[in-house]
Amino acid sequence: MWPIDRLRRAGPTPSAETPLILSGRIGNRRVVTAACEAARALGLLPGMPVTKAQAMVPDLQVLAEDTEADLASLERLALWLMQCIAPIVAVDPPDGVVIDATGTAHLHGGEAAMLEALLGRLTLSGVTVRLALAETWGAAHALARHTGPLTIAPDGTARDMLAPLPLAALRLAPATVRGLQDMGFQTIGDLMAIPRAPLTRRFGPEVRRRLDQALGASGEPIDPLRPTGLATTRRAFAEPIGAAETIARYIGKLARDLCRQLEERGLGARRLDLICWRVDNHAQPVRVGLAAPQRDPARLTRLLCDKIPTIDPGFGIEIMSLTATLAEPLAPRQASSPLEPAAPDVSGLVDVLANRVGARAIFRMAPVASEVPERSVTRVAPLTEIAEGWPDHWPRPARLLPRPEPIETLALLPDHPPSWIAWRGTRHRVARADGPERIFGEWWKREAETQAVRDYFRIEDTEGRRFWIFRQGDGEDRATGSMSWFLHGVFG
């Protein structure tokens, strides 16, 4: 789908309802190389002659394919992925990008969250995307193309997940696949079951090699995309290194080199990639993010050294390279003045914590202009300045439950607080109460809340515990809510 998506994103094309196919040449024949969703629905598939397609669908739109532009555009996508997802990214023509996500999921809040965010962003920008995460390139390639739009194969399950997939998933030449099918092999599982020698004698080493690569029995290094123009520095070692102290020492040296380069360009790093190439040709990437542009070698070293335990040196590391994948202008400025003591700089702390617990797990709470309590708070980046808080006309609880919990009550309608509530199996007699505070649904934003009303009460039970409860609806009109009661927060 990539060539179609690229054309649709690049310029004005007829509406998505008009079927669109791309034509290319195989020998003397003009064949369909790509077909859009609408065309596929009409039965047009890649590989069929263009004339046949035109005969089947009268108002079909046919454009010539442009493989080079597709590849260039795919490379740009890969570059973008390198900047925002992981340091080791390579183009997997004709329509794939392979990402080595080792050591980077922590910046995105875990693997599943990372993939979901990526799926969302690519879909929004008009790219039909299918994602899979697996232990090997081969397995991820197969799962992405032959299972749902988002597949995660946990470690050790690649074998079971690959077994039911068709042979075409193995990156084999079409002729080989046809040959295997003639012999009665249908799925990858069929191939796994038979000994390798006869298979190799009949079809050559390719079949078994692809299977080994998919199952992780043989390695398949990714040759990463290296864009020019980034501040980067590398060191090759005559003797492979492996000890944590040695790695730390060289990280310090690389960081100093990199900071010198950044200083010459007037830049500060926002994202750093350290790639350790092992003697067995495996790359061990480490990525750290910074909340604000930095070029202080000590601080960069500290962040990278925190990640040393995640580097597996194996039989030794022979090359280390450090790249500032994302850099922003950073002008030198006066740090402090005797007249005005500087505010404490917490960006260093934020960086250390963000790289330890994840960038999403460190935040500030900022006010949102919304009356609905759960919508009145949003999480913003930890270095954002927040000038104003919330209007404090009404007391607000210290703890707000993630979602309101239904409670049993005995209350007089329409505007009396309950005389008792039962929450989580405990009954509380209400000694004192305050309210109601009426909160209307955001009818200007959400259709469903046109009439919705919540009446909030603060209640205190006989032991002095204070709760924030509300009744859905205004107590008179059923259209405003179901009249059921919920507990929403606990006061301190």
Place this chain on the structure above:
Amino acid sequence: MRDRNLALLRARIAQLEGDGRRVQGVLPFGVRELDRRLPQGGLALGALHEVAGGGNGTVDGAAAACFAAGIAARLPGPVLWCVTQADLFAPGLEQAGLPPGRVIHVEAGDDRTVLASMEEGLRHGGLAAVVAEVGRLPMIASRRLHLAAKATGTTGIALRRWRRQAEADDFGQPTASMTRWRVTELPSAPLPVPGLGRARWLVQLVRARAGECFDLELEACDGTGHLGLPADVADRPAAAGGSYAFG
């Protein structure tokens, strides 16, 4: 003469148990009844303190959070607040005196990460206070935290909070913290009109290094983080305040 001897003795004890560094000052609560019972008249800065709720408060920790926010609010500078459960409501914190512009929140997956984040915050030195909501606080971890706090002068508050009320027995285990507080909600004073007055807490100092334990009925934090002394308690004779020595 007696005061001087006491001061000398205190200095000597501090020297014995510390790393030679002087105590970094105290933060008075601004309530005379409370301050006069604390060693040196306030909460020691640059130290680890523990706060927990009582009763159901061991699970939700709402009053304890307000108490901690009130302490942090009266210290100048940013505050780091580390949690495992994301149920802290920032408008509520603001009403205890801690505006959103001063707090950086960290949401970690488990207690270990929370403690590591807290230590990182304490070692940074630029923060006013670090609050961490943890369940288990082992002796070794608390000692590390206390030393980190001492080295930079940042105040650490471990807000003890458990998943189940039964686990709250853990609060009896020894730790290296300077003081240990328990904050329990009490019924507030009835108003002449329907409504709710200022919340009232039973603030118990369960353990204090080089100090006496006591419990005191106080009014909850106001918008600036200050506690108040209820009028009916203020009028009571001092002996009825509930002071008792160790145990």
